[in-house]
Amino acid sequence: MNDRTLKILATLSLPSITGLHAGQLTSSIEIPRLDVAEYHRPYVAAWIESEERQLVANLAVWYDTEMADREGETWLKDLRQWWRKGGRSLELPVDGVTGPTKPVGKHEMAIDLDQTAMAELPAGEYYFVVEASREVGGRELLRIPFQWTENPSAQGEVSGERELGKVTLHISE
Amino acid sequence: MKTLKKIAVATTLAAIATSALAHRQWILPSTSILSGEDQWISVEAAISNNLYFPNHHAIALDNITVLGPSGQELEKQSTAQGKIRSTFELQLEASGSYRIFSGRAGMFASWEEDGERKRKRGSAEEFAAMDLASMDKLQLRENASRVETIVTSGAPSEIAVSGTGLEFEFITHPNDLFTGEPASFRVLLNGEPTAGVEVTFVQGNDRFRNEAGDQTLVSDENGLVEIEWPQAGRYWINASSSIAGGDFHGVPLERSASYTLTVEVLPE
Numbered sequence: 427m428n429d430r431t432l433k434i435l436a437t438l439s440l441p442s443i444t445g446l447h448a449g450q451l452t453s454s455i456e457i458p459r460l461d462v463a464e465y466h467r468p469y470v471a472a473w474i475e476s477e478e479r480q481l482v483a484n485l486a487v488w489y490d491t492e493m494a495d496r497e498g499e500t501w502l503k504d505l506r507q508w509w510r511k512g513g514r515s516l517e518l519p520v521d522g523v524t525g526p527t528k529p530v531g532k533h534e535m536a537i538d539l540d541q542t543a544m545a546e547l548p549a550g551e552y553y554f555v556v557e558a559s560r561e562v563g564g565r566e567l568l569r570i571p572f573q574w575t576e577n578p579s580a581q582g583e584v585s586g587e588r589e590l591g592k593v594t595l596h597i598s599e
Numbered sequence: 600m601k602t603l604k605k606i607a608v609a610t611t612l613a614a615i616a617t618s619a620l621a622h623r624q625w626i627l628p629s630t631s632i633l634s635g636e637d638q639w640i641s642v643e644a645a646i647s648n649n650l651y652f653p654n655h656h657a658i659a660l661d662n663i664t665v666l667g668p669s670g671q672e673l674e675k676q677s678t679a680q681g682k683i684r685s686t687f688e689l690q691l692e693a694s695g696s697y698r699i700f701s702g703r704a705g706m707f708a709s710w711e712e713d714g715e716r717k718r719k720r721g722s723a724e725e726f727a728a729m730d731l732a733s734m735d736k737l738q739l740r741e742n743a744s745r746v747e748t749i750v751t752s753g754a755p756s757e758i759a760v761s762g763t764g765l766e767f768e769f770i771t772h773p774n775d776l777f778t779g780e781p782a783s784f785r786v787l788l789n790g791e792p793t794a795g796v797e798v799t800f801v802q803g804n805d806r807f808r809n810e811a812g813d814q815t816l817v818s819d820e821n822g823l824v825e826i827e828w829p830q831a832g833r834y835w836i837n838a839s840s841s842i843a844g845g846d847f848h849g850v851p852l853e854r855s856a857s858y859t860l861t862v863e864v865l866p867e
Contacts, residue, residue: 499634503632509634513634515754
């Protein structure tokens with residue numbers, strides 16, 4: 427390992443050392459079974475918003491990563507809020523954030539918030555946001571508010587009406 | 600008799616107002632927000648009675664300019680000059696905001712000759728060469744109009760102010776419009792914020808409503824208007840202004856300017 431690598435590693439691990447908070451986020455996002463003639467797996471984005479509804483951390487983006495010529499990116503704009511708040515200024519793909527679409531069912535997500543921008547952000551109210559958009563289908567956006575503190579402990583649950591099933595949030599130290 | 604005359608005048612004015620409102624100019628993109636690389640859109644341009652259905656006249660292709668994010672002119676592809684609408688496609692290779700517009704400036708004269716009403720449209724040079732002083736009941740008008748739409752591929756870029764005619768300075772980016780979020784635009788006349796300009800906005804698909812539902816706002820002392828979108832959809836926005844104190848080679852000149860914009864408003 428040369429000096430340069432060491433420096434980079436030190437920089438990467440910095441937030442966990444000096445960060446104001448330590449938080450583990452787990453969430454379950456349910457993609458419901460829909461009785462429709464033409465079904466495509468939805469595009470889904472999950473992120474954290476500040477009280478002023480600004481995107482502060484991207485957590486997950488599931489889209490069609492397999493199409494030739496990155497054509498799957500054409501429909502990312504249909505995740506309308508995610509696209510305007512952060513998606514359009516990202517260089518895709520993003521390691522640890524973007525991935526392929528998911529089938530019907532419950533999908534567990536576990537994220538070390540110390541490794542996200544949250545580590546550096548002040549205590550206060552934030553939102554966990556999930557948006558789903560389906561080709562020749564609909565779109566839905568769900569928000570779960572939570573308090574970000576020095577010793578975070580938050581739980582929330584909300585159910586979508588059509589494009590999303592149950593979405594749960596659990597944040598602990 | 601006097602009353603009858605008044606009624607006649609009122610009717611004529613109403614008819615003028617109605618026809619002016621009825622013929623709406625627009626440039627409509629197939630979509631205004633795009634993601635991914637190498638995207639294509641189609642564009643229609645027309646003057647019609649209903650938004651956004653061609654049913655009257657095309658806006659001439661030759662009058663339409665497309666500028667890319669860095670200000671370079673973009674080639675119109677798959678062009679077709681129709682009777683009731685012009686169409687073309689655009690390949691959006693660069694990330695940023697594209698302006699698609701038709702700008703027109705011209706002078707119009709009407710006068711009487713041997714008891715007959717004559718009309719002429721032309722350039723300032725043409726009118727300057729005419730013997731205006733000797734013309735009977737001469738009315739001279741000058742109008743500068745711009746019809747526009749804006750589309751964005753990827754992240755939006757700043758939309759520069761042209762500094763000529765009537766236009767908007769976009770406090771809210773025209774490709775960042777959502778219900779529940781008021782949009783704010785500043786009306787500029789020759790680059791200066793202008794108060795008291797009427798800005799009308801109306802949602803598309805008026806053909807399927809009994810009342811078009813136009814709403815009119817007036818720009819405040821800083822030239823600002825704030826629009827609250829009643830619903831998601833396409834909106835036609837028009838600002839019109841008459842400019843005081845015109846004179847053309849000693850003849851009074853009525854000057855006016857207009858700016859027309861088509862935008863998409865998305866649901867929250």
